[in-house]
Amino acid sequence: MAESSAPPAPTPTGPALPLIGKSDVKPTWCPGCGDFGVVAAVEMAVKRLQIPSQNVVIVSGIGCSSNLPHFLNSYGFHAIHGRAVPVAEGIRWANHALTVIGTGGDGDGFGIGVGHFIHAMRRNVDLTYVTMDNQIYGLTTGQASPTSRMGQKTKSTPTGVIEEPIDPISLALASGATYVARGFSGDVKQLADLIAGGIQHRGFAFVDVFSPCVTYNKINTFDFFRQRVYKLESAGHDPTDLVQAFARSIEWGDKIPVGLFYRTEKPTYEDLEEVLSAGPLLSQKSGLKGREALLDEFV
Amino acid sequence: MSDLTVCIGGQAGDGIASIGETVARSFSRLGLHVFGMNAYQSVIRGGHVYYQARTSADRPYSQGDGVDILYALDRQTVDVHAAGIRPGGYVVFDAEKFAVTPGELPAGVTALAVPTLEIARKYTTQSILQNGAGVGAVAFLAGVPLDLLHAVLTDSFGNKKGEVVDWNLGASAAGYHFAEAHAQPHASAVHRAGPPKLLMTGNQAIALGAAAGGLKFLAQYPMTPASSIMHWLAEHSHSLGIVVKQAEDELASINMAIGASYGGVRSMTATSGGGFSLMVEALGMAGMTETPVVVVDSQRAGPSTGLPTKTEQGDLNLMLGAGQGEFPRAILAATHPSDAYPLMIRAFELAEKWQTPILVASDLHLSENHATVDREEVPLDFEPAPLVTVHPNGHDYKRYQYTESGVSPRAVPGQAGLQFIAGSDEHDEKGHLVSDVKSGIPHWVAERARMMDKRMRKLEGLRHEAPPPVLEGPEDAPLTFVTWGSTVGAVRDAMRVLAGLGKPTNLLRFPTVFPLDPAAVRTALGRAHRTLLVEANYTGQFGRLVRAETGVELPERLLKYDGEPFSPHEIVARALEVMDHGGK
Numbered sequence: 001m002a003e004s005s006a007p008p009a010p011t012p013t014g015p016a017l018p019l020i021g022k023s024d025v026k027p028t029w030c031p032g033c034g035d036f037g038v039v040a041a042v043e044m045a046v047k048r049l050q051i052p053s054q055n056v057v058i059v060s061g062i063g064c065s066s067n068l069p070h071f072l073n074s075y076g077f078h079a080i081h082g083r084a085v086p087v088a089e090g091i092r093w094a095n096h097a098l099t100v101i102g103t104g105g106d107g108d109g110f111g112i113g114v115g116h117f118i119h120a121m122r123r124n125v126d127l128t129y130v131t132m133d134n135q136i137y138g139l140t141t142g143q144a145s146p147t148s149r150m151g152q153k154t155k156s157t158p159t160g161v162i163e164e165p166i167d168p169i170s171l172a173l174a175s176g177a178t179y180v181a182r183g184f185s186g187d188v189k190q191l192a193d194l195i196a197g198g199i200q201h202r203g204f205a206f207v208d209v210f211s212p213c214v215t216y217n218k219i220n221t222f223d224f225f226r227q228r229v230y231k232l233e234s235a236g237h238d239p240t241d242l243v244q245a246f247a248r249s250i251e252w253g254d255k256i257p258v259g260l261f262y263r264t265e266k267p268t269y270e271d272l273e274e275v276l277s278a279g280p281l282l283s284q285k286s287g288l289k290g291r292e293a294l295l296d297e298f299v
Numbered sequence: 300m301s302d303l304t305v306c307i308g309g310q311a312g313d314g315i316a317s318i319g320e321t322v323a324r325s326f327s328r329l330g331l332h333v334f335g336m337n338a339y340q341s342v343i344r345g346g347h348v349y350y351q352a353r354t355s356a357d358r359p360y361s362q363g364d365g366v367d368i369l370y371a372l373d374r375q376t377v378d379v380h381a382a383g384i385r386p387g388g389y390v391v392f393d394a395e396k397f398a399v400t401p402g403e404l405p406a407g408v409t410a411l412a413v414p415t416l417e418i419a420r421k422y423t424t425q426s427i428l429q430n431g432a433g434v435g436a437v438a439f440l441a442g443v444p445l446d447l448l449h450a451v452l453t454d455s456f457g458n459k460k461g462e463v464v465d466w467n468l469g470a471s472a473a474g475y476h477f478a479e480a481h482a483q484p485h486a487s488a489v490h491r492a493g494p495p496k497l498l499m500t501g502n503q504a505i506a507l508g509a510a511a512g513g514l515k516f517l518a519q520y521p522m523t524p525a526s527s528i529m530h531w532l533a534e535h536s537h538s539l540g541i542v543v544k545q546a547e548d549e550l551a552s553i554n555m556a557i558g559a560s561y562g563g564v565r566s567m568t569a570t571s572g573g574g575f576s577l578m579v580e581a582l583g584m585a586g587m588t589e590t591p592v593v594v595v596d597s598q599r600a601g602p603s604t605g606l607p608t609k610t611e612q613g614d615l616n617l618m619l620g621a622g623q624g625e626f627p628r629a630i631l632a633a634t635h636p637s638d639a640y641p642l643m644i645r646a647f648e649l650a651e652k653w654q655t656p657i658l659v660a661s662d663l664h665l666s667e668n669h670a671t672v673d674r675e676e677v678p679l680d681f682e683p684a685p686l687v688t689v690h691p692n693g694h695d696y697k698r699y700q701y702t703e704s705g706v707s708p709r710a711v712p713g714q715a716g717l718q719f720i721a722g723s724d725e726h727d728e729k730g731h732l733v734s735d736v737k738s739g740i741p742h743w744v745a746e747r748a749r750m751m752d753k754r755m756r757k758l759e760g761l762r763h764e765a766p767p768p769v770l771e772g773p774e775d776a777p778l779t780f781v782t783w784g785s786t787v788g789a790v791r792d793a794m795r796v797l798a799g800l801g802k803p804t805n806l807l808r809f810p811t812v813f814p815l816d817p818a819a820v821r822t823a824l825g826r827a828h829r830t831l832l833v834e835a836n837y838t839g840q841f842g843r844l845v846r847a848e849t850g851v852e853l854p855e856r857l858l859k860y861d862g863e864p865f866s867p868h869e870i871v872a873r874a875l876e877v878m879d880h881g882g883k
Contacts, residue, residue, distance in 0.1 A: 017715065028735050054715045059558070062723070069720050070732060075712040076720035077561055078732070079554065080584045086518075086551040090558020090566070091712065093516060093542050098562070098712050116554075119547040275542045282563035282686075282711065284540045286513040288679040294507075294535070295674060298497035299328065 017052030023073040034211030034222070035065050035132050037185030042101065042130065043072060044188070045196035056099045059088040061108035064139045065132035065211065068103045082113030085120045088127050095280040096270045099199060102129040107137050110146040110166045121175035121204045123269040128198040128205040131168065132185070134213035135220045142216035152219060169249040169261055172206045173242065179205035180245065180262040184229050185212070186222050187258070194260065203268050210258070225256070232259035239263050301356060303487040304363050305441055306380055307433075308349035309372030311342050314430050317455065318370070319350020320669065321434055323498055324451050325443040327671045330493030332358035334788070335669030336864070341523075341607045347375050354489060357795060358671070360635060360788030364868040367485055370437050372430075373397070384408045387486050391436050391478075393429065411436065411482050418473045422466040431467040435474025442488025445475050497672050501665035501785070504636035504672070505569070505595060506531040508643025510539050513683025514593075515564035518544040518555035520574055523607045524663040525597040528569040549574035553581040553594065560590050561721055563686055563711035565647050569595035572614045573604065579621040582656050586626025588721040589699065589707065589754070591650035591657075593643075598662040600862040609862030610663035612784050615840040618658050619813055625751075627653065627705075627758035629765070630813040632660040634787035637672040639665065642810065644681050649764070651686065653757045654706060660812060662835070664864040665785035689717065697728040701749060705756030725750060762814035768823045772805030778878050779827035780806040781853055783841050786833055786865055793870035804874060812841065815848045824851050831877050832856045833870060 020043055029035050046056055056074035060066035062081035069076030075098075079087045088102040109117050109131045120127065136154065137143040143156035147168065151160040172180045179201040183191035191209060198205030210225045235257070238244055245262035270276050278284055288294065307318045316337050323335035331354045340346040353363045365385040371377045374397040377390060384390065386407030392399050394412040401410055413436045419428035431452070438448040449468050456464045499507070506528045509517070519529040533543040542559075546552040549570050556566040570578065575596045585592045598614045600606035618630050631646055633639035642659065650657040689696065689708035698719035700707040707728075710717035720726075724734040725747055737743040772794055780790045787808045794804050807823055809815070824830065824845075832842040832853040837860045842853045857873040859865055 025731055052715075053718060055713060057562075057712045067732070067735075070722075073718055075718050077558065077588070078720055078722040078724065079557075080580055080723045083550065083554040083581060083584075086546070086554035087558035087561070089551075090516065090518070090555035090560070091562040092558075093544070093555070094559040094562025094564045094566075095711075095713060115547055116551055119551070273542060274537050275540050278540060281515050281540075281542060281559075284515065286515055286540075286565065287681060287683050288507075288511040288539075289682055291539075291679055294679070295497055295677065298499045298503070298672075299495045 017054065019050065020046045020053040020056060020072055020074050023071055025070045027071050028067060029064060030215050032214040033064070034134060034185035034213065035068065037188045037191065038065070038130065038132050038209055038211055039068050039071050041183070041185070041188045041191035041195055042068070042103070044192035045199060046074070046099070048192070048196055049199055051099050055097070056101065057091050058101045058103055059084045059091065060102070061104040061113060063105040063108050063137070065103065065105040066108060082108055082111070083116065084108065085113060085116040085129065089120060089125050092125055092127060092270065093273070093276070093281060095282050096126070096276055097280050100127050101199070102127055104131060106131060106133040106135060106145045106147045106168070110168055114146070114166070118171070118175045121172055121177040121206065124176065124178055124203040124266055126203055126268040126270055128195065128207065130195060130207045130209060132211035133168065133208050134211050134217055136213050136217040138213045138216050149219070167249060168208045170246060173245055173249060173262055177206045178203035178264050178266050181207045181260045182209070182258045183207055184210045184225050184258050186226055190231070190258070197260065201263065203266055228254060228256040229258045230255055232257045232261065301487055302353070302363065303355070303441060303485065303489060304351060304353040304366050305368045305370070305437060306349055306351045306366040307370045307372070307437070308347065308376030308380055310345050311339060311348050312344040313372050314427055315348045315350050315372070318430050318434050319352055321448070321451055321455060322437060322441070323352040323669050325438060325448055326352065326354040326489060327498040328447060328451060328495045329443070329489055329491045330495060331489055332496060332671045333498060333669065334359040334361060334363070335498070336362035337667055337669070339608050347379060349376065349380065360791040361867055362864065363792065364866050367487060368437055368440050370433050371399070372433070377403070381405070389440050389482065389485065391433060391440070409482065411478065413474055413477055415474060418470050418477070422469060428466055428470050431470035432474035435471030436478035438471070439475045439478035440482060440485050440488070442484050442490060445472060448475070497674060497677065498669050499636050499672065500527065500667055500669055501633065501636050501639050501661055502527040502597070502667065503531050504639040505633070505643055505659070505661060505666070507677065508640040509567055509593070509647070510535070510541060511640070511679055511681050512644035512647030513565040514541055514567055514647065516542045516544070516556060516559040516566040517568065518546045518552040519569050520546050520549045520552050522571045522574045524599055524666045525569045525571050525574070525595060527667065528595065549577040550581065553578040553592065556592050557581060557585050557588070557590050560592050561588070565591070565651065565683065567593040567595065569597065571597050571599050572601050572617065575614065575617065575621070583622030583624060583626060584723045585656040586622065586628065586754070587723050589654040590721065591654050593646045593650050593657050593659065595659045595661060597666040598660065600860070606862040608663070610785070610835065610864050611860060611862065612662055612786065612835040613837070613840070613860070615660065615812065615836070615844065618660060619844065626754060627655045627761060628658060628813070629761045629811060630658045630660055631810060632784040632812045633665060634785055634808060635665070636670050637676040638810070640672070640677050647683065649761065651684070652706070653761055654709060655757055660784055662785050686711065698730045699726060699728045699750065699753070701728060701753050704760055705753045706760070758814055762816055765811035765814060765816055767816065767819040768807045768809050770805055770807055770823065773803050774805065774826070776803045776805040777828050778804045778874055779830050780804060780833055780874070781824070781830050781842070781845070782806060782833040783809045783812055786835055789865035789867050790833055790870055792867040793874065796867055796871050797874055802875065802878060813844065815845070817849045820845065821849045821851060824849070829877065830855060831874060833865065835859045835865065
């Protein structure tokens with residue numbers, strides 16, 4: 001039987017292997033874009049965990065933020081709009097020795113791709129999903145997004161948004177995510193901690209990031225968040241308490257929490273998928289040679 | 300024996316499909332070739348369903364044109380099917396349930412009332428056991444030995460309680476002996492013909508072929524008539540080491556499959572037209588990122604929800620055009636489980652070799668009906684080649700390198716020093732996108748065109764590799780059928796009927812529907828005296844493709860779009876019309 005000659009990824013250690021760094025592609029984001037902080041935090045987190053860049057795959061959808069994989073020198077898959085999560089799941093299942101990080105925006109993850117987001121969480125696939133949430137569609141020049149607040153005027157809502165926003169944190173808690181956090185791209189150090197925690201966490205880790213659009217969202221700006229965010233860890237929040245996490249998740253106004261809302265341990269999808277107990281799928285045998293008994297059921 | 304067809308009819312929930320499969324499997328175990336058509340409706344209980352098991356000396360490729368033994372579990376079955384019973388035939392029914400008068404049956408057909416309910420009551424209050432008594436009577440009339448029927452029944456119950464098996468063995472023996480006491484076996488009753496044959500559905504052959512072709516990951520969303528591909532693979536997932544994922548929708552299915560393929564394993568999804576419509580955007584992504592993926596579209600009658608349990612070949616235009624822009628693809632079409640199996644292996648080989656989506660066209664008629672194959676037709680010795688085409692070589696790895704064939708060296712995550720971005724945006728040789736600050740700049744305008752040229756060279760490679768149309772039948776026949784997919788089956792059977800009438804015909808079929816090699820197709824069509832296009836759709840989609848690719852018009856057509864598969868007699872009638880009167 002044929003075996004793939006691709007080596008399964010080694011365990012994420014080994015200083016001899018090159019670590020992640022910037023690629024030779026310069027980001028094309030607007031000067032001052034929140035996403036610069038996010039790419040820096042991803043790089044810091046992966047580097048800190050000493051995961052060789054060859055064992056990291058960063059997957060994204062479409063939108064300004066989804067260009068992120070191009071700016072780091074790991075493997076990457078820049079997919080179509082809304083489909084980063086299922087592509088990332090497929091990669092994990094093909095080779096669960098890899099570290100797979102999903103990235104994208106609020107339109108990508110909570111609009112066109114929201115179904116995949118929810119199902120990936122209930123499966124507890126061992127992914128880290130980082131959303132750069134700027135509450136606006138940037139690449140298409142400023143329409144309302146699923147997280148735009150009521151009343152916000154945009155090109156598609158000139159008299160103001162008239163539907164309630166999705167709250168990604170509550171949605172994640174309700175959908176069974178086992179690591180739920182929120183960061184702010186104005187605080188790269190904390191964000192890197194949250195992302196590193198997510199990568200280390202076994203199961204679906206969700207990190208929503210306030211990542212302001214400096215061009216099209218004049219309401220939810222860096223200043224807007226700087227004046228409002230407070231750290232859950234400094235407020236006595238217990239991240240093992242789901243009820244507390246829900247209560248914190250719906251806070252919005254003068255005080256907006258950032259940090260780790262919730263963490264719990266559950267078997268991952270990969271733990272429960274028996275086929276993967278034999279090792280990464282790409283290292284397993286394929287074909288039916290020698291399986292003649294299989295035909296007996298058709299007699 | 301010449302040709303024997305048993306039809307079992309009743310309501311959904313009566314167990315018709317399992318009686319039908321029992322009869323079909325009894326024939327295949329006797330070494331006979333079988334075609335078993337399971338006709339059902341989009342209801343779980345009630346309505347009218349039937350199973351038609353046909354066996355003949357020559358391998359039957361369709362449900363045929365008549366019935367010899369009708370087992371009617373309800374009165375409607377008699378109303379619908381009695382007129383199709385051939386002289387010498389039987390209607391098996393239970394007079395306790397309804398009456399059948401000889402006058403309403405065709406001449407020479409015998410009504411045989413079998414007390415199936417009465418027999419069942421000796422064992423249980425569960426009326427479903429009447430089926431056991433009925434199938435016993437049918438077995439006697441059809442020439443199936445009782446011990447063979449008992450072996451088939453025992454196996455079909457698998458893990459069920461011994462009591463249920465014993466009741467069925469008892470009831471079927473009683474039914475068998477009742478028929479023996481009151482009737483003669485049918486004149487075309489079967490006899491053992493050789494070692495057992497394998498009885499499988501098209502979907503089982505597709506699933507088996509996929510596994511043989513190296514499939515390691517299937518993601519699928521339930522949709523008739525593709526679902527049983529997932530069922531078979533799910534059942535064998537652990538033993539074969541294939542991850543089977545029922546996804547949240549078809550969008551996820553194909554995107555997961557593309558992700559898994561990028562991750563390094565052979566991957567597939569399967570669906571019907573509605574789900575395939577949802578996969579269209581991601582199909583283009585597979586083309587753009589040059590990620591292999593195999594997609595099976597088991598067609599059903601459309602448009603929209605259409606007739607979920609009825610057949611059609613109406614998705615060809617969709618498969619040809621699915622996805623914005625242009626990218627290389629191939630569309631392969633199976634005709635029968637015996638060629639669906641190798642076709643799937645081929646699909647995986649082509650997808651890997653050309654790093655692009657390969658579509659496999661099936662349809663309900665192929666996917667869900669039973670047919671026999673010989674063991675030699677499903678050789679399991681194929682060894683999928685290793686995937687990786689490039690090894691760490693230092694500095695200048697280009698995932699999308701320009702090459703003569705258009706195929707670029709492929710790496711998978713985990714390989715050192717070969718990191719690249721697979722991008723759905725247009726990109727350069729290294730995978731860097733050229734869609735933003737570079738687009739429109741003269742150098743990159745030229746690069747975009749070069750990258751399109753590179754990708755599209757793979758279409759020419761696929762075209763070059765496409766097998767020429769296959770000719771079946773005498774070379775120099777006055778009429779050549781032009782057909783594809785499962786419709787080939789009824790055409791083959793029609794050709795036999797026509798030969799019996801002294802009207803030789805041949806057929807041209809197309810294992811690769813797209814891309815066609817225009818020269819090869821023109822040559823093949825050029826040898827035909829007269830052609831008749833036969834396909835199951837309204838507009839003659841394949842005929843249009845042939846004309847577009849070759850300039851050859853196929854003026855005589857037989858198109859069917861009522862949801863039912865072609866019957867040989869329909870094809871015979873149209874062929875005679877074309878041959879005798881020059882068509883309409």
